[in-house]
Structure formats: structure tokens, C-alpha cells
Amino acid sequence: MSKVDYATLKKGGFMQQIQKDCFSLRLQTVGGALTAENLKKIAEVAETFGNGTVHLTSRQGVEIPFIQLKDIDNVKAELAKGGCHPGVCGPRVRTVTACQGCKVCPSGNIETYHIAKQLSDRYFGRELPHKFKFGVTGCQNNCLKAEENDVGIKGALTVKWLADKCIHCGVCVKACRTHAVTIADVDGRVSVNNEKCNYCGRCAKSCPTDAWDTQPAYIMSFGGTFGNTVSKGESPLPLVTSEEQLFCVADAAIQFFADHAQPGERFKFTLDRVGREMFYQKLKEAYHG
Amino acid sequence: MADTYQADETVDITDVVCPVTFVKAKVALEEMDEGQVLAIRMNDGEPVQNVPRSIKEEGHQVLKLNANDDGTYTLLVRKVGD
Numbered sequence: 001m002s003k004v005d006y007a008t009l010k011k012g013g014f015m016q017q018i019q020k021d022c023f024s025l026r027l028q029t030v031g032g033a034l035t036a037e038n039l040k041k042i043a044e045v046a047e048t049f050g051n052g053t054v055h056l057t058s059r060q061g062v063e064i065p066f067i068q069l070k071d072i073d074n075v076k077a078e079l080a081k082g083g084c085h086p087g088v089c090g091p092r093v094r095t096v097t098a099c100q101g102c103k104v105c106p107s108g109n110i111e112t113y114h115i116a117k118q119l120s121d122r123y124f125g126r127e128l129p130h131k132f133k134f135g136v137t138g139c140q141n142n143c144l145k146a147e148e149n150d151v152g153i154k155g156a157l158t159v160k161w162l163a164d165k166c167i168h169c170g171v172c173v174k175a176c177r178t179h180a181v182t183i184a185d186v187d188g189r190v191s192v193n194n195e196k197c198n199y200c201g202r203c204a205k206s207c208p209t210d211a212w213d214t215q216p217a218y219i220m221s222f223g224g225t226f227g228n229t230v231s232k233g234e235s236p237l238p239l240v241t242s243e244e245q246l247f248c249v250a251d252a253a254i255q256f257f258a259d260h261a262q263p264g265e266r267f268k269f270t271l272d273r274v275g276r277e278m279f280y281q282k283l284k285e286a287y288h289g
Numbered sequence: 290m291a292d293t294y295q296a297d298e299t300v301d302i303t304d305v306v307c308p309v310t311f312v313k314a315k316v317a318l319e320e321m322d323e324g325q326v327l328a329i330r331m332n333d334g335e336p337v338q339n340v341p342r343s344i345k346e347e348g349h350q351v352l353k354l355n356a357n358d359d360g361t362y363t364l365l366v367r368k369v370g371d
Contacts, residue, residue, distance in 0.1 A: 106342075106346060167352070167353075169351055169352060169353045169354050170353065170354040170355070170356075171341040171342075171351060171354050171364075174333075174337040174338060174341075174354060174362065175337075175338050175339075175341065175342065177338065202338070202342070205342055206338075206341050206342035206345065207345075208341070208345050208350060208351035208352075
């Protein structure tokens with residue numbers, strides 16, 4: 001075999017191990033969603049070509065360690081039969097993470113898988129000055145830690161009280177963790193203090209008569225990183241209220257990184273260096289279309 | 290606004306923590322007949338934030354949440370289904 005091109009292997013998800021000529025193969029996943037067919041094939045490949053183990057990564061991915069250099073093409077072909085494909089590493093858009101969202105989880109406010117799949121289709125593997133991570137979480141519980149990501153998306157719910165359906169039971173007042181909901185003693189009118197509301201949706205979800213008009217929305221954060229430096233992404237925009245708007249803003253963020261980042265510089269440090277004002281201005285333009 | 294409900298049964302879940310709070314309430318409801326009203330006494334904080342919603346998701350009808358003088362709350366629930 002000719003000289004091994006480790007950079008290309010890494011780009012294609014083959015991570016060099018400390019053991020000579022052994023690679024841990026990272027697979028492409030979105031939101032940690034795998035089919036039984038995928039899993040059977042992964043198990044088969046791990047037993048046939050690896051050491052019979054897999055590693056579940058911190059970003060919901062699967063790596064099959066102890067793949068021999070000589071087997072790489074066979075492994076790729078075999079995995080493809082089970083619908084599995086190598087992932088990526090290096091300076092590009094990485095695995096998009098997501099919780100299960102409102103299609104599965106009672107707390108979910110948005111269809112996280114749907115958003116994650118679209119983000120992945122749009123950006124996965126895109127070459128950039130450094131790694132770039134997207135994470136999608138369905139609600140304020142933040143199981144997917146949105147703000148750890150270069151771009152984080154958190155599901156929100158906007159609520160509007162429906163007087164004619166309300167039985168004034170008082171459940172929403174106590175369900176609200178930010179004390180934003182009050183019921184007037186005199187006439188039983190329910191009010192939401194928008195200064196305090198965090199759009200978690202607990203008032204509406206707990207309401208026995210569904211006396212709330214609700215709309216899903218997105219809280220987007222930018223510049224998070226949780227590696228050598230730990231820093232939480234910031235959310236300078238108001239609620240994003242449509243998918244179209246979400247992708248306009250995401251496009252603006254990733255393009256800003258592509259245009260301004262130096263090689264090997266994470267988004268947070270690009271923002272620190274060039275200043276957030278210019279970036280937030282770009283975001284606002286995208287937000288307002 | 291002034292609706293008052295007469296409870297057929299009462300269960301106290303102030304002596305247990307999540308998730309047993311909901312389980313205890315659920316077991317009490319299972320032993321009742323459709324249409325009967327259960328009064329569930331619960332603590333402030335997590336129980337009062339979460340138990341009403343769990344009861345709703347189970348398909349029962351939440352009627353009223355009353356604050357008691359001792360800092361606990363009483364949730365009145367009408368059983369739906371057998």
C-alpha cells in the first residue's frame with residue numbers, strides 16, 4: 001500500500017488509535033437515531049472486523065474500534081449494506097445532536113429530529129476553518145445541552161390564554177417554574193408576565209382543558225464550546241418563530257464563521273476576536289429576512 | 290369560579306417523592322369508579338408542578354387545585370375510564 005493519508009482517513013471518520021494500523025471508525029448519525037438494521041450491521045462489523053465492542057460517543061455517535069487499515073474498504077462496503085456510513089472528524093460540520101423531541105417526549109416543544117435531519121442534510125461535513133457543532137434540544141430541560149454547541153437550538157412554546165376554555169383550576173400557576181403565571185382574584189383572568197416567561201410550555205402542557213393557544217418556536221444560541229475552553233453560547237435574538245427563519249439565521253451564522261474564522265479557531269474565539277456587534281448585526285438581518 | 294367538588298376518596302402523597310407521588314395517586318384512582326372524585330394532598334414544589342400534568346396525561350379530568358393552610362395543595366381529580 002502507498003503512504004497512508006491519515007488526514008483523508010480522519011476526514012472520512014477513521015480515527016487513528018494508539019495501536020499501530022488500528023482505527024476507530026466513526027459512523028454518521030443524526031440525533032443518535034439508529035434503526036435495528038443499522039445496529040445489527042454495526043454488531044456484525046464489530047465482531048468480524050473489530051474486537052467485538054463499540055464506543056458510544058459523547059455526541060450520540062457510534063465508533064467501531066480496532067478496525068485494521070487493510071480492512072477499511074471492506075468495512076465501508078459491509079456497513080453500507082446495513083445503511084451505515086462513515087462519519088467525519090476534523091475542521092468541518094460534525095454530527096448534529098438531538099433529543100427525541102415532541103414526537104416522543106411529553107416535554108418536547110419542537111420536532112427535534114426533523115430539525116436535526118434538515119440541519120445535517122444542509123451542513124453535515126461542510127469544510128470550515130475548524131470544527132462546527134449543532135445541537136437541538138426540545139425544551140428548557142435541555143437534555144441535549146444546546147448552549148454547548150457552536151449553534152444551539154432549543155424548543156420553546158409561546159402561549160396565549162384562552163378565557164372561554166379555562167376552568168380557573170390554578171394548576172398553571174403552580175406548574176410555572178418562573179412564577180410568570182398569575183390568576184386575578186377578582187375575575188379569574190390568567191396573565192403571563194412575558195418578562196419572566198421562559199417559554200417552557202409547562203403551563204399549557206399541564207392545563208386540564210388545554211385553555212392555551214400554543215405555537216412552537218426556537219431559542220438559538222451561538223458560540224458555545226465545551227472542550228479545552230468551556231463557554232456557554234449566547235442568545236442575542238428574540239424567539240425564532242419558523243423553520244424558514246431558523247435556517248436563514250443558521251446560514252448567516254455558519255457563513256460568518258466561514259468568512260471570519262482563522263484556521264483552527266473555534267466560533268467563540270472568532271466572535272471574541274472580531275467582536276460580537278458585527279455578528280449580531282448579521283444575525284438580526286437574517287432574522288428579519 | 291366558585292365550583293366546589295365533593296371528594297369521594299382522599300389520598301395523601303406528601304410522604305413520598307417523585308415518581309412514587311404519581312404512582313400512589315394512580316393506584317388510588319385505579320381503585321375508584323368512573324366519575325368519582327379523588328382529592329390528592331401533595332407538597333409544594335415538584336409534586337404540585339408535575340403531578341397534575343401526569344394525571345392529565347393519564348386521561349383523568351383535573352378539576353381544581355386548592356392551596357391548604359399548611360403549605361400543601363389538594364388536587365381534585367375526576368376519574369375517567371374504568
